[in-house]
Structure formats: C-alpha cells, structure tokens
Amino acid sequence: MLQEIGKATFLIFLAEMGDKTQILAMAFALQYSVRQVLSGVAIGSLFNHGLAVIIGAYLAHLIPFGTIKFGSAILFLGFGLWTLLGQEDELEKSNESSGHPILVVALAFFLGELGDKTQLTAIALATDASSPLNILMGTVLGMVLTSLVGIVVGLKLGERIPEFILKVISGTVFIAFGLINLTQTIPSSALTESQLMFLVIILAAIITIIVIPPLTRQRRATTEVGQLRKVARALHRLEQVLNDLCLGDTRCRQKKCPLGYCKSLIRQELNGFSSVKRERSVIKPYIKMDQHFDQAKVGEVLEYLEEIELNPIVYNELKANLEKLLESA
Numbered sequence: 329m330l331q332e333i334g335k336a337t338f339l340i341f342l343a344e345m346g347d348k349t350q351i352l353a354m355a356f357a358l359q360y361s362v363r364q365v366l367s368g369v370a371i372g373s374l375f376n377h378g379l380a381v382i383i384g385a386y387l388a389h390l391i392p393f394g395t396i397k398f399g400s401a402i403l404f405l406g407f408g409l410w411t412l413l414g415q416e417d418e419l420e421k422s423n424e425s426s427g428h429p430i431l432v433v434a435l436a437f438f439l440g441e442l443g444d445k446t447q448l449t450a451i452a453l454a455t456d457a458s459s460p461l462n463i464l465m466g467t468v469l470g471m472v473l474t475s476l477v478g479i480v481v482g483l484k485l486g487e488r489i490p491e492f493i494l495k496v497i498s499g500t501v502f503i504a505f506g507l508i509n510l511t512q513t514i515p516s517s518a519l520t521e522s523q524l525m526f527l528v529i530i531l532a533a534i535i536t537i538i539v540i541p542p543l544t545r546q547r548r549a550t551t552e553v554g555q556l557r558k559v560a561r562a563l564h565r566l567e568q569v570l571n572d573l574c575l576g577d578t579r580c581r582q583k584k585c586p587l588g589y590c591k592s593l594i595r596q597e598l599n600g601f602s603s604v605k606r607e608r609s610v611i612k613p614y615i616k617m618d619q620h621f622d623q624a625k626v627g628e629v630l631e632y633l634e635e636i637e638l639n640p641i642v643y644n645e646l647k648a649n650l651e652k653l654l655e656s657a
Contacts, residue, residue, distance in 0.1 A: 337469045338470070341470040348505055410499075
C-alpha cells in the first residue's frame with residue numbers, strides 16, 4: 329500500500345515540477361490563501377484523477393478530448409481577463425468566502441489536467457496496481473506537494489512585488505495557458521500562424537488597455553505614499569530634536585511655550601489633523617524671561633526645517649515659533 333502511494337507520489341511530483349500546473353498554483357497563490365489553493369488543488373486533482381479511467385473508457389466516445397481542452401482554453405482566457413478586470417473590492421469579497429476561491433482553483437486544475445501527462449500517468453499506474461485507491465491517493469498527494477512548491481515561490485514573489493503587478497502576472501499566466509490550449513486543440517489548418525499572431529496582438533492590446541490606467545494610478549499613489557512616509561520620518565526626527573532642546577522645567581507651559589506649541593503642532597500633523605481646520609490658540613505662545621534655549625541647536629533645527637517639504641501653514645507656524653526661541657538669548 330505505502331509502496332504504491334509513494335511510487336505514485338514520486339512520479340507525479342517529478343512530472344509536474346516546472347509544469348504548467350505548478351505555475352498555475354503559483355499564480356493562484358498571488359490571489360488566494362495557501363489553504364484555499366491547496367484545497368482547490370486537492371479537490372480538482374481528486375476528481376480529475378478519480379475520473380481518469382471513466383473518462384478514458386467511456387466519455388471519450390461522447391466528448392472528444394479536443395472539445396474538452398478547447399473549453400478549458402476558453403475558461404483560462406476568461407480567468408485571465410476576469411483577474412485583470414476584477415476590482416480590488418470584488419477580489420476581497422471573493423476572498424471572504426472560502427468556497428468560491430476553492431471552486432475556482434479546483435475547476436482550473438480539473439480542466440487543466442484533462443488529457444495531461446499526469447492523468448495519463450494515473451491511468452497507467454492504476455492498470456497494474458493492487459488498489460486503484462492507493463494510486464489515486466498518491467497522485468493527488470504528488471499534485472498537492474508540487475503545488476505547494478509553486479505556492480512558496482508565489483508567496484516569496486508576493487513579498488517583493490506590488491499587489492497590482494502580481495495581479496497582472498497571474499492574469500497573464502491564465503491567458504497564456506488559454507492560448508497554449510487553443511494551439512493544441514485547434515488544427516493548424518483552422519488556425520494559421522498569422523491568425524494566431526493576430527489573436528496574440530489583440531489580447532496584448534486588451535491587456536495593455538486594461539493595465540495602463542490602474543498602473544499609472546498605482547505609480548502615482550506609490551509616489552505619494554513614499555513622500556508621506558518621508559515627511560513622517562522627518563517630523564519624527566524633528567520631534568526628537570525638540571525634545572532634546574526642551575528645558576525640562578517642572579512647570580511646563582506646554583502650548584503656551586513656543587517649543588511646546590511646535591511639538592503639539594508636529595504631533596497633530598503626524599496624527600493626520602488638517603492644517604487648515606486645526607484650532608488656533610487664543611493666547612499666542614511666548615518666551616518667558618527665565619527661559620534660555622541653546623541658540624546653536626535652535627539654528628540647526630531651523631536649518632533642518634528648511635529641508636522638509638511641509639504644508640505651508642505648518643511650515644510657517646513652526647518657523648515663526650522656533651524663531652521666538654532665538655529671543656531667549
């Protein structure tokens with residue numbers, strides 16, 4: 329029993345390493361959770377390999393493999409376009425349900441493996457096996473293990489590549505599989521090289537039209553986020569410098585002191601309060617006669633302030649109050 333399971337697992341694992349189904353698992357891993365992908369792979373492989381003998385013995389007389397693979401090609405093209413066109417909120421809604429993604433993965437693997445070498449391998453192994461169930465268990469386990477390798481690679485890519493780019497990659501992979509299946513099922517007399525090239529150009533144009541607008545928005549948003557993070561780091565550093573500059577009096581006047589007011593201003597900016605709607609102090613911050621700040625440090629803070637790209641209102645308030653500290657000499 330264990331020998332048959334191990335043999336089937338090993339053969340399927342070797343056969344699928346680097347194969348299209350492993351790449352397919354990698355693509356699905358960019359959209360769904362590991363549990364959903366592996367569950368879908370297991371279910372799709374179970375039905376595919378479980379029905380292998382039945383399909384080969386009976387259904388082949390009713391539904392030719394060419395027709396089945398043509399249908400799978402159309403579905404792969406549909407998966408690809410759906411992935412590229414799908415909005416983020418729709419993707420999140422689909423991920424909220426553990427059933428729908430699993431069914432999508434299962435269907436893709438079931439159709440993708442129809443007539444493939446792994447299905448033929450399962451049929452060949454079952455012909456001389458003591459128990460076809462052992463072969464089925466081994467082949468499904470081999471598919472899951474191979475897919476797991478693809479998922480690990482997909483997750484590693486996901487840590488380094490923006491989400492939108494991953495979406496484009498996965499959609500393109502599905503479309504590529506659809507084109508491959510089309511070339512394998514449609515006779516060369518019905519689909520010439522020039523016609524195939526024309527189809528590829530049309531699909532490439534569609535992908536470009538779909539991808540360019542959101543890609544432009546993504547780049548713009550990435551730039552804006554990067555700028556916000558840069559300003560936030562600068563404000564944190566400015567806050568630390570002001571803390572070091574603070575005299576540490578036990579009777580801190582907080583916002584009534586120009587330094588305390590600047591610290592409060594920075595904290596509000598970091599918390600996202602609008603500079604325009606911010607409440608103004610009724611009493612303007614002022615320096616007391618007994619307050620003496622390090623003039624050199626104040627000068628360094630003012631120089632650093634010039635390097636930060638802040639909201640003009642915030643910049644003017646910070647500069648005006650920091651300059652008051654120079655009056656403490």
